[in-house]
Amino acid sequence: MFLNSYMINHLNPHQWVNAHADYLYAFAISRINNEEQAKDLVQDTFLAALEKINNFEGKSSERTWLIAILKNKIIDVYRKKSSGLRTTDIKEAEQEQNDFFEEHTGHWIAEYGPKEFGIEDKDHIISKEFEQILQKCLQKLPVLWKAVFTMKHIEDESTDTICAELKVTSSNFWVIIHRTKLNLRACLQKNWI
Amino acid sequence: MNNLKKIIYNCKQATFLIEKKSFSKLSFREVIELRIHLYGCSFCKLYSKQSKVINDMVQQLFRSSIKPEIRLDDGFKKELQERIEEELNKN
Structure with missing residues (x-):
């Protein structure tokens, strides 16, 4: 097996769900208060992370990096919620x-x-x-x-x-x-x- | 009424400055105005204290609401990891 660049930077997507999914979920729930939406956010976060996996520079921990992505997703939710009839x-x-x-x-x-x-x-x-x-x-x-x-x-x-x-x-x-x-x-x- | 007098008696404006101050530097004038107001207004003095306490408590609330017992169900997790593997294999 060859080493992908993300592995050199200590990302291990094969363990992502095991290591982080519950935490990301709890984090999302604390902000959004909706289980279904929180689940979707966790999934979207991992998928978005995969897309930019080669941009990860190893400056933060894997979890911190994932949380940053999740936070952006949460901001999208805030924006959508508050943009309608305000x-x-x-x-x-x-x-x-x-x-x-x-x-x-x-x-x-x-x-x-x-x-x-x-x-x-x-x-x-x-x-x-x-x-x-x-x-x-x-x-x-x-x-x-x-x-x-x-x-x-x-x-x-x-x-x-x-x-x-x-x-x-x-x-x-x-x-x-x-x-x-x-x-x-x-x-x-x-x-x- | 001149501006200085206005703020000395205006609690709405004083509480505005109290909130602004927690995130942004007030102008010299605003600092003076607020200080004079707080010197004479016990309501706003208490407000200022409570405002900080509320900030602390809201932060505590969010931190403590990330509880280890909040978990995703295993079926969802299994599917999610499979989806990730799928995406990885595409590359």
């Missing part, structure tokens, strides 16, 4: 925020102003209950907001990349980052305290 869910979420601040002064309206969660000063190890509420609050966000928020906070993408991928202007990007956090925080306050 108005209704966003309008609702924005509506909610009109209650947070006084219209003319921008003051917090007392009822919605931040109250202690009681976890601010601990080392942020979250309880199961809090985790569930957080999960629920994230699900309630408009699709586009959640995509922007996750790409920034979790995938650590650059602002330019996010704006280009999701077709938002940079000023709108900051507005979304701000509004997402306002809604998320308010949702936590409402359901936790």
Whole structure:
């Protein structure tokens, strides 16, 4: 048997499924929350990886390389999901925020102003209950907001990349980052305290 | 009302700057405005703290949601590896 160049760079596609499929699947599920779609993403990731197998330079581990490919696939999903009708869910979420601040002064309206969660000063190890509420609050966000928020906070993408991928202007990007956090925080306050 | 006065009292704008600050450098003016606002506004001081906690928790949530017990079924995996072998043999 002759050695393929990818083997020299420590890729072993004969073991890919065994070594990485479950991890890639769990990773996809954590972002997409849909089993069928996550399965498809795992498959697409391996197939895309095969296509560029000779470009692998061995600078990262096999798994890191595969995850990078998967992340791009996930961004495609975010883009597709948020490119359709983006108005209704966003309008609702924005509506909610009109209650947070006084219209003319921008003051917090007392009822919605931040109250202690009681976890601010601990080392942020979250309880199961809090985790569930957080999960629920994230699900309630408009699709586009959640995509922007996750790409920034979790995938650590650059602002330019996010704006280009999701077709938002940079000023709108900051507005979304701000509004997402306002809604998320308010949702936590409402359901936790 | 001049601009400086506006921000000193404006919590909507202050929370915007708090969020912007976690990813981007604020201008000198914005830094000053935010500092003055936070000095006098206990709501936004708390908001700022909570905003950071929420960032931490969201990251924790995503990390902890990749659980080892989430697994693909064996049939799917077998087919997938076969598909990969097929593609490899094409080359």
